[in-house]
Amino acid sequence: MTGQLAFVESPVQLLNVLEWTHAQKAVAGTRPAEPERTGATDGAPAGPGLPVPAEPGAPSTGGLADATAPLTVVVLSPTDPMSRGQLRRMAQLARDEGLTVRWQEARGGRGALVRTLRELSGPLRSAERVIIGDPFSRYVQLLLSLFAPRHLTVVDDGTATMEFAAQLGRGERLVRWHRKGNLGPRELVLAPVTSLARRRLAPARGRTVEIFTSLPVEAPDTLTVTENSFAWTRSRFGPPLLTRGADLVGTSLVETGVVDADHYARVVGELAGTHGATRYFAHRRESAEKLHRIAVETGLQVVRPDLPLELIARRGPIGRTVVSFPSTVVHTLPLALAGTGVRVAVCEIAPEWLRASASPRAQGFLSVVTGTAAHEVDRLTARAVSSTDRLEFG
Structure with a gap:
């Protein structure tokens, strides 16, 4: 098994994958490459300046990801326009930093789910480490129920990270904090998938689990908690x-x-x-x-x-x-x-x-x-x- 695979569904998840990669380089003792600045200069208004690539895009090589095992970021594209727009711009930043980014129309109409699972089965099976941003995501849970990575990293996607760590520590089923606990018809159908994914999200023999977070979490001792200090953001902007x-x-x-x-x-x-x-x-x-x-x-x-x-x-x-x-x-x-x-x-x-x-x-x-x-x-x-x-x- 070789390489690393990240699944992101929001702009913040992709930002925190960049922060995680930057932190890995710091641990490895290598200095991150300084890419050419894009967009606004210090003190300039945020907004125009960063190019918006075509969604599939051609990945670049080298740069920030070179000091660690190769990392491919798979964007499981959402449907709402705001999230897609921010993700396109974040994808360009990730490419500028040397990451391979693959845009996957995971919710693109009939047959998208089956097509996505078929296209990702090979990379997922061969990945030494899988990085996810939302352990509550049904899409991610389905992927994890099919293939169990040896090493798993969870990066922040909002305050749900706090609830995930607490629920995992208490041995509870995974439920977003703002949803009521009663199982609806959809949840009942997906309950076996969620149950298996929850086991895959927990540390076990032959599997490590890391939470990379800027939030205070109550995690069991079997999990590794790594601080996200937003060092990449501070080094690149402002x-x-x-x-x-x-x-x-x-x-x-x-x-x-x-x-x-x-x-x-x-x-x-x-x-x-x-x-x-x-x-x-x-x-x-x-x-x-x-x-x-x-x-x-x-x-x-x-x-x-x-x-x-x-x-x-x-x-x-x-x-x-x-x-x-x-x-x-x-x-x-x-x-x-x-x-x-x-x-x-x-x-x-x-x-x-x-x-x-x-x-x-x-x-x-x-x-x-x-x-x-x-x-x-x-x-x-x-x-x-x-x-x-x-x-x-x-």
Whole structure:
């Protein structure tokens, strides 16, 4: 068995594969190659500059991946346009760093699943190490149920990494934190696949499992936890130009059915007024309707980033204060922006904001995300009893 294979389904997963590869080079004692800069220079606005390749693309060789075993990144392409656009740009960055990137239309209509499994069976069978970004992904679980890698690495794809580590340690079945525990018809059909994949995601005789993360995780001793310090991001971009005002970071908690849309819109407006924010960086899964409402009701400039926020912030310009709801960025932005003077704050989710249909675990999990944020992050407490309440520093 030779080589390494990474399966990514989101821009953040691909970013963290780049960070993992950079960390591997540091461990190997080799200095990462300095590729020619693309896109904005220090302090220039994020956005234009990075070329958008054709999706299949021709991979390059050499560069960052040369110090370790050959690594091929397989993009299991999602269907939503925002994710696809960010992934195309991240794929170009990965190629610039010497990684082989293969774009796979895994969800491209009838027969895509069977075709993908057939085309990937050979590379997966021969891979010494498999890197994944979302252990809850049905696609990844299906692939792992067919072939068991000798070495497995899980990189961050949001706060789900925290829940994955905890569930694995407790021996529980894998369920995303924002979903209710009851099994629907689809989950019942896929239950055998999920059960087998869960065993393949756990350390065993002849198999090692590593979690490469910037998040605080409660992992069993049998797992290897490696810190993601965002060293690649800091070495390649910035430092950013800082603006006078503040920026808000959006979340998809409304779209996932956790937070009430009216409460969310109201609090965004209050945060903007309190901190003098002018821009709202949208999550790639936020709906156009919600973003239009935020723009109209708050006057904020809604920005749809074309790269993960860690890169956008590092390239700049970025506000001197960045306010976020509980999400991965309250852990990653302080690392990506270390030494820049940017202040990061997290606004807790009050119980009154939750929808009646939200998972019973939602409030507790979001509180953990807020409570475990980096010590450099300010906590904002929210009292949401009435529309006259205001946000205070905790």
